[in-house]
Amino acid sequence: MHYFLDELLLVRGVTATIYNSVKDHLTVYGQGQVNVNTASIVVLMALGLDKKLADKVLLFRAGKDGVEETDDDNAFTGSTNIVPQLSQFTPLSPQDLTILSQFASSGLVNAVSEYFTVFAEAGYGYKKGSQNITCVFQRIPLEDTGYGTLAKFWRIAQ
Template identity: 45%
Template sequence: MNNMITSKARGSVLMLSLWCMCLLTMFAAYLGYNVRQKLMLVKRIEERSKLRFAAEAGVKKAISIVKAQEQKTYNALNDDLSANDAFKDIMVGDCVVSICYEYKDDETGALALCYGIADEERKINVKTASPVVLERFFRITLESDYAQSQALAASIIDWQDEDSGMSIPLGSAEDSYYRNLRFPYEAKDSGMEILDELLLVKGIDNKTFFCIKDYLTVYGGGKININTASKNVLMALGLDEDIADKIILFRNGKDRIAATPDDNVFESNSSILPKLSQFSRLDNSQLTHLSRVVDEYIATASDNFMIRSVARLNNGKNTMTTICVVDRKGNVLHWQES
């Protein structure tokens, strides 16, 4: 009898021990999993910190080059800011940083990655542009008809002007339109602070925004740099296609490629008419027209620059992009990390 009780007790102790071991093993596995997750999180935070630091270092390098060019009287697609291999693959600690932007060549239509900084004066400022310029821009860029492009232009004007009256009788929008949307809001009635605000304006959906965003800005005094502006921006100012083509051909130089060492440059507004008429024949009416557009809209230097600093780690698996807009003196106007 005693022997039976002893062996039962031994069996119970064994079972208990096995359960304990099982629980301990599960606990150890749980602890191990948690520790591993936490180590991965720490590693990810450390990597993000390295990438942020490297992207910021890239922006600071770019700002120093912008400041060094402060006194320059013109900016062009092939200068030290817009096209400079010093901006490619800069080593910062464990990271590789590039300052770059995408540029669409007007002659070939090809989209190229440029190492450098893009000026904002190559774009139309939606805060200062007239309805006429905006209408022409939409008609050319979206290939829309006059009524559609005029409605878009008026909607942008009405979104920003102080009053609540429509600038054209039909097609634009003010508070009464936005209040009746599924998720209502009101017209801003002041200047845009970031370009993405366009997505709130009547008629501008994601697809439209994607087509127009590279040609528009919220920075600068409204003058367009004739050395950097694209063909449809030049045409939006009222220049006919023939003159716009001649300006692009002149700029591109003998190799007919933008942002290469042989590019030609307009150093000042007073050099535009003599240089262009020497390069290609312009009749009297074209010269008169060009002169008027130059006086009203054109500059040869830029005052605001967008720096896009891309930091890469682990052969490009992890990246961080910092976008910064600075003025000519290097003052930061906008900062965005993603």
């Protein structure tokens, strides 16, 4: 069965404004868990972290230089390691520890991704303009070669 995120617009009370404000933070793919290593601050806060604690998660991921996507970045190694890893990186208050423990044990987070969304813009060399493309890929374990991918969804923006 195939589901599409824009089917949310069929739900009574979900307006185009509401849909447009949440669509970039949701997916119909996966098992319902969020990867704490890739979640945005908006998603981390939606899962129960306050801004201060969500910022600490992002700072941990960014590493010592404070810049994401550089060589010194950190990654949580599992949901059971979120509290100890963040505690080693930055001081946490007793309240932070309680909230973070509930977050880590909620069943809503993990530290791996099976699905990846790619947003791409392709330009044309022979005419002006470009097209925006959204794709969702599933990472599939392969016995001998590590991982392969399977395109689950793609759409060219109008």
